[in-house]
Amino acid sequence: MKRLSIAGLGAIALIATVPFVSQVPGVASLWHSTSAVAQNVQTKGQIQLRLEAEKQVVAQDQQGKQSQKWEPLKGQVVVRPGDVLRYTLTGENKSDRPVKNLTLNQPIPKGMVYVLKSVNATNNARxxxxxxxxGSFVENPTVKVTLADGKVETKPAPAIAYTNIRLQIPSVAAKTTVKATYQTQVR
Known part of the structure; x- marks a missing residue:
C-alpha cells in the first residue's frame, strides 16, 4: 500500500512539474523540443513552429581577408562571451486556410544581449x-536617464535592456511558410 501511494505522489509531482520546468531558464533546455504547434481557434488554422540556432564563425584566410559563416548549434555546444548567435524562427501553415493575426513572442535568452536592428522577417511582420x-511592446523602446545636472531625458533603450521580440503577422496563407531571424550576443 505504501508503494502505491508513493508512486502516485511521484506521478502527480511529475505532472505538476512539467509545465513549470519549461519556464525555468537553463532547465528548459534539458527538454529537447524542436517544434511546436500554434492554433488559431477562430479559423482552425494550424501553424507548426520551429526554432533553430546558429553560431557565427569568423575565419581569416592567408591573405588576411575575413569571412563569416553560420554553423548550426547541435548537441553540447560551447559559447563564449562575445559570440554571436542567430536564431531562425520558422512557422509553417499546415492547414488549407489562411491564419490571420499571428503573434509570436520570442524572449531573449538569459545571458544574452539582443543585437540591435538584427531582426529580418517575412510577410510584412510588424x-x-x-x-x-x-509586459508591454513598442517599436522603439526608450528609457529615462537622469543626467549629472539632475535633468531627466528620454533616450533609446540600450541593447542590454531588451527582453522580448514580438512579431505580428497579419496573414499566413494556406500551405505557406513564414520566417524570421534575429541575433543575440553572449554576455
Missing amino acids: VTYSIDGG
Missing part, C-alpha cells in the same frame, strides 16, 4: 520589442 519582460 516587429516590436519589450524591455519589461514582455
Whole structure:
C-alpha cells in the first residue's frame, strides 16, 4: 500500500512539474523540443513552429581577408562571451486556410544581449520589442536617464535592456511558410 501511494505522489509531482520546468531558464533546455504547434481557434488554422540556432564563425584566410559563416548549434555546444548567435524562427501553415493575426513572442535568452536592428522577417511582420519582460511592446523602446545636472531625458533603450521580440503577422496563407531571424550576443 505504501508503494502505491508513493508512486502516485511521484506521478502527480511529475505532472505538476512539467509545465513549470519549461519556464525555468537553463532547465528548459534539458527538454529537447524542436517544434511546436500554434492554433488559431477562430479559423482552425494550424501553424507548426520551429526554432533553430546558429553560431557565427569568423575565419581569416592567408591573405588576411575575413569571412563569416553560420554553423548550426547541435548537441553540447560551447559559447563564449562575445559570440554571436542567430536564431531562425520558422512557422509553417499546415492547414488549407489562411491564419490571420499571428503573434509570436520570442524572449531573449538569459545571458544574452539582443543585437540591435538584427531582426529580418517575412510577410510584412510588424516587429516590436519589450524591455519589461514582455509586459508591454513598442517599436522603439526608450528609457529615462537622469543626467549629472539632475535633468531627466528620454533616450533609446540600450541593447542590454531588451527582453522580448514580438512579431505580428497579419496573414499566413494556406500551405505557406513564414520566417524570421534575429541575433543575440553572449554576455
